[in-house]
Amino acid sequence: MSTDAERRTAFIHGLRDLAAFMETTPAVPVPTDPTIITYYPEQSTDTGLRAEVDRIAALFGTKVDPRLLPHGLYTAARCFGPIHFEVTAILEAARDGAAGEPPHGF
Template identity: 40%
Template sequence: MTLFHPGHHARLVAGLRALADFLETRPELPAPLTVDATVFVSEDADEAMRAEVERVAAQIGSTVDNGCSAHGHYRTSVAFGPVQYRAVAVLASARARYDALLSYSGAVVSESDEGV
């Protein structure tokens, strides 16, 4: 299940509107090329995480992007021009690979770092 925090939804929407108003009244400012609003599904069994992404996909009228499944990510999204809303589940296989990668952190030190 995706994490819900009371009041967060309304604060986020208000912040997005405020950003849009801010940029609209200052056309001389550089604007980001894209805006990505990503929701990460709470860690759970893979089946439950997939079900949550599928639930979100149904709510936003989208499909699940299977192109990322080889990397252990299950996601859906909807775009509003350069603005994207995305729900992502990081499945157990991807979390395990990431944990294994981090287990080497600090194990290899270059000669230039030895004196630090």
């Protein structure tokens, strides 16, 4: 699980370093589209995957996005301006190739 203290600290420091760099180097362009950071939970069953996404959605203060369910993706997100932090479970149907291609626009 990615709540390991060292990984978490390194991730947060990396985000802060990026923000400081971007703030002090205005010649570097920023993406025109939203930037998506995705966490993929590691569980053995769809039930476990859904439970983990539901848990994180509650921490986000959001709900699962139903638009991607037909594609076998169980996703919740929280946006910080143009930065989207999402948690996505790839359900068994999608892993087996039974689900259609997900849309690529947000």
